[in-house]
Amino acid sequence: MVWFRRDLRTSDHPAILAAAERSPRALGLFVLDDRLLKPSGQPRIDFLHRCLHALTDELGGRLMVVHGDPVQTVPRIAREIGAGSVHISADYAPYGRRRDEAVEEALGDVELVRSGSPYAVAPGRVLKGDGTPFKVFTPFRNAWLDHGWRGPADTDASTVDWMKPERTDEIPAVKENLPDALKLWEKFRDERLPDYDKTRNRPDLDATSRMSAFLRWGVLHPRTLLRECDGTYRNELAWREFYADVLWHKPETARQNLDRKFDRMEHDDDLELFEAWKQGRTGYPIVDAGMRQLLEEGFMHNRVRMIVASFLVKDLHLPWWWGARHFMEHLIDGDLASNQHNWQWVAGSGTDAAPFFRVFNPMTQAKKFDPDGAYVRRYAPDSPDITPIVDHAVERLVALDRYQAIKS
Ligand SMILES: Cc1cc2nc3c(=O)[nH]c(=O)nc-3n(C[C@H](O)[C@H](O)[C@H](O)COP(=O)(O)OP(=O)(O)OC[C@H]3O[C@@H](n4cnc5c(N)ncnc54)[C@H](O)[C@@H]3O)c2cc1C
Incomplete structure (x- = not known):
């Protein structure tokens, strides 16, 4: 059995190759896991569904999709089809590692084989x-x-003969196919x-x-x-x-500051400011354009991710993990390692972090990187008319004071 997770392809797929070495026939399985689906926004879930439709097509319609908890589901299906081994691409993120260890134990004599990453x-x-x-x-x-x-790895869809699943859950319809x-x-x-x-x-x-x-x-x-x-x-x-x-x-850095002196950082907790940031209604046009691009497309340009993250942490003084959670909900590329550690980089608490005194100025950043204002006009044309929710010059000094306080 090949259990697909974040490897939704058949070309260059070491786990498919390893399965083929054991047996000419295999079942392809994907488990829709609520632990991953619940915190995900619609654009992210839609993208996953598009990937699953594309993979099903590659497998000649023979992907088995099941909604459930992998720890019960994977061993049950492996038993039902009499699988000799279950093949995966290894997962290195904290939840995936724990899940795979639990599945491995529940599989008993059936080997869980990790190939590639x-x-x-x-x-x-x-x-x-x-x-x-x-x-x-x-x-x-x-x-x-x-x-x-x-x-x-030299693989394609025909590397194994995909078994026709006896039953499968429906993958919800999508508006557009995956390109x-x-x-x-x-x-x-x-x-x-x-x-x-x-x-x-x-x-x-x-x-x-x-x-x-x-x-x-x-x-x-x-x-x-x-x-x-x-x-x-x-x-x-x-x-x-x-x-x-x-x-x-350091799996704990998904939730914790890598640099523990940042645990002493003073944060605010103004939910109205947080909501204005999430909705793209801060009155800082480049910030608003970015936040609305995120809501509309499930994507944001990297430069703008840095600007809006800096704004949340250094202008609104809110904890980086609030922003990171919002990003993970909406980004179709939302990835725990890249997301949490880019946020920590901006906040100054991560590896190789931006020096604490570097506070992005949303106006000069916009002038430099969106010189004709085309990006703002595209996503937040009304933002220049919104009264700014905070004064950047004032908040910058507050941020610097707070960073100074934890520096030593
Ligand atoms: C606050 C913040 C949060 C972010 N969250 C994520 C996330 O959840 N998932 C994610 O994939 N990227 C994240 N990034 C990194 C980066 O913004 C995106 O990878 C990039 O914007 C994706 O667009 P692209 O594929 O066109 O990038 P390109 O510029 O074409 O870059 C090519 C590839 O390089 C990788 N990459 C580029 N920049 C980075 C970076 N700074 N860190 C890690 N990988 C990078 C990505 O895989 C990207 O697809 C985040 C950045 C910031 C500042």
């Missing part, structure tokens, strides 16, 4: 010379490049990658790859992109690997 290099592999994990990005990236990664991720990548590679270095910070231009959601759900493996890029783009993929590595070593 959602990363070029599995989290935990790249270590410093003294065997300890990296805490800073650049040396991690250099060691990660030196380590290198395996070539793609061909590989074609989108190739278009980006040919047309935009050459200028990526210069244009990637501009939310008003369609200049980034929009690969994050495909990577999140494993529609593409990062290896596929890494063999065709270098420089800045490769560096960005290395950030994704770095944060997965950090979370693997």
